[in-house]
Every structure is written in C-alpha cells, then in structure tokens.
Amino acid sequence: MDIYSFAPIAAVLDAAYSVVSGLAGLLDPIAGPASAAVAxxxxxxxxxxxxxxxxxxxxxxxxxxxxxxxxLAEIQKKYKKNPELLQKKMMELYTSEKASPIAGILPTLAQAPVLSVVYGLFILPTINGHPNDLLTEHLFGVPLGTSLSHLLTTGVFSTDLLVYAVLLLVIAAVAFTSRRVALRFATPMADDAAPAMTRANAVLSWLPFITVVFAAIVPLAATLYLTVTTTWTLVERALLRRRYAPSHG
Structure with a gap:
C-alpha cells in the first residue's frame, strides 16, 4: 500500500506542495531555476x-x-549485575528529577514527518490526483527528484555529482563535529559500569553518520533539507549550551 495515497496524508502532501510551489513562484524572479531549492x-x-x-x-x-x-554512576556500579533493576533505578531517578533520558531524540522525531513529506514531494509523479510539477525543478542543473544512488547506478559521472559531493561533505563534517561535541557533553559513566551500556553509548555516538548514508539515497531535495537542518542543529546546540550552561559562582 502506498502510504501517500492515504487520504489524510495525501491532503497534507497536497498542502505542502502548494506551499513549496507558491513560495518557489515568489522566489523565481530572484532565484530563477533554483527557486524551488531556495524555497x-x-x-x-x-x-x-x-x-x-x-x-x-x-x-x-x-x-x-x-x-x-x-x-547515575553510583546506580550503575551498584546494579551493574542486574540490568533490569539498573534500568528501573535509573528511570526512578530521572522521574524524581523530572528529566527524560529520551529528550535527545525529540528533535529528530519532530522532524521525521517533515522529511517524509519532502521525500514524497520529490518522488511522486502525481500528488492527490494532479501532476507533480516539482519534479521539473533543479539545483545547479540537477533535478531535485534525483538521488545520488540513482546517478551512480546509471554509470553517468558528470558535474551533477559535484552538487551531491558538496552537500554530503557538509553533512559528514557536521556529523563528525556533532559526534565530538556529543562525546564531550555525554553523561559520564562509572569506570566499572555495565559493559552493555558502555557498548550502547559507543554505538550511539556514531548515529550522526547515518544521516550521510541516508542523504545519499533520498532525492536531492531531501538531501538539501538534511544539509540545512543538521547544520542548524549543530549551531543551535552550541548557542543553547552557552545560554543554558550552569553558572559556577
């Protein structure tokens, strides 16, 4: 079943199409062929x-x-041999302090529907029953509905790859920087903490690089979205950390 054909989702996609198309039309005198990308x-x-x-x-x-x-380190040390009780005690601590261990993924969850809409806008030939004219839009000559993986499978290596190379390099640089910053701000763990938690934290630290892989297989429009939003996240975190850093005296 095509999820984009589901009536409520089709209506949302059609509304998004109108917004992108309308804004692109307003930007056309300034941005020209890149008006949809700028939108x-x-x-x-x-x-x-x-x-x-x-x-x-x-x-x-x-x-x-x-x-x-x-x-948390005390809890990890005390209950490291009992993972279930360890998780329970940690959750009790988070609850008592009105903190959330999953707060870090909230922005990602909030953006997932947006990325799905952008993806749909640039892969579907028709949207809610009408032709999808956004598929004719370009960025530096590269169709916004084309993916890097598609270009590579065609065997045609052209200047189009430069557009993807620049965007993917930006995303990779942001991912690398985000990982280093995240490790610096990661919650310290006890030296003898549960090995499973240590391994999990090590694996999670590499999650930003998944965006690079994902950006290579989605349409260029979605790659552009990912480039902007990941860069924004890196800068926003730096500013907010400075804003909310605890004062020491």
Whole structure:
C-alpha cells in the first residue's frame, strides 16, 4: 500500500506542495531555476525556528543528566549485575528529577514527518490526483527528484555529482563535529559500569553518520533539507549550551 495515497496524508502532501510551489513562484524572479531549492531551504529554516523550544528543552535535559551523573554512576556500579533493576533505578531517578533520558531524540522525531513529506514531494509523479510539477525543478542543473544512488547506478559521472559531493561533505563534517561535541557533553559513566551500556553509548555516538548514508539515497531535495537542518542543529546546540550552561559562582 502506498502510504501517500492515504487520504489524510495525501491532503497534507497536497498542502505542502502548494506551499513549496507558491513560495518557489515568489522566489523565481530572484532565484530563477533554483527557486524551488531556495524555497526548501527557507521552509527548513522556518521549521527549525519553530523547533527552537524543543532544542532548548533538549539542552536543559542534557545539563540535568550531567548534574545527575554522580548519582547515575553510583546506580550503575551498584546494579551493574542486574540490568533490569539498573534500568528501573535509573528511570526512578530521572522521574524524581523530572528529566527524560529520551529528550535527545525529540528533535529528530519532530522532524521525521517533515522529511517524509519532502521525500514524497520529490518522488511522486502525481500528488492527490494532479501532476507533480516539482519534479521539473533543479539545483545547479540537477533535478531535485534525483538521488545520488540513482546517478551512480546509471554509470553517468558528470558535474551533477559535484552538487551531491558538496552537500554530503557538509553533512559528514557536521556529523563528525556533532559526534565530538556529543562525546564531550555525554553523561559520564562509572569506570566499572555495565559493559552493555558502555557498548550502547559507543554505538550511539556514531548515529550522526547515518544521516550521510541516508542523504545519499533520498532525492536531492531531501538531501538539501538534511544539509540545512543538521547544520542548524549543530549551531543551535552550541548557542543553547552557552545560554543554558550552569553558572559556577
């Protein structure tokens, strides 16, 4: 079943189509052939502005977890041989402090529907029964509905690859920086903490790089969205961490 044919989702997609097409039309005198791409960038920035409160709550939760780190270390040391009880005690601590261990993934969850809409806008030949004219839009000559994986499978290596190379390099650089920053701000763990938790944290630290892989297989429009939103996240976190950093005297 095509999820985009489901009436409520088709209606949302059609509304998004109208917004992107309308904004692209307004930008056409300025941006020309890249008007749709610029529209996606502007819409992404607008959405990220709306999500700033979510990012702020995430950073506050991050500092809360660091404040709780000594108590978490004690719990990890005490219950490391009983994973179920360990998880229970940790959740009890988070609950008592009104903190959330999943606050870090909230911005990602909030953006997932947006990315799904952008993806749908640039893969479907028709949207809610009418032709999808967005598929004719380009960025530096590369169709916004084309993916890097598609270009590679065609065996045609052209300057189109440069557009993807630049975007993917930006995403990779952001992922690398985000991982280093995340490790620096990660909640300290006890030296003898449960090995499973240590391994889990090590694996999770590499999650930002999944975006690079994903960006290579989605349409260029979605890759552009990911480039803007990941870069925004990196800068936003830096500013919010400075804003909400605990004062020491």
């Amino acid at each position: 996606i960038v502007l819409i992404t920035l607008a959405l990220r502005l709306l999500l700033i409160p979510v990012g702020a709550s995430q950073v506050r939760a991050e500092f809360t977890r660091r404040r709780l780190a000594p108590r």
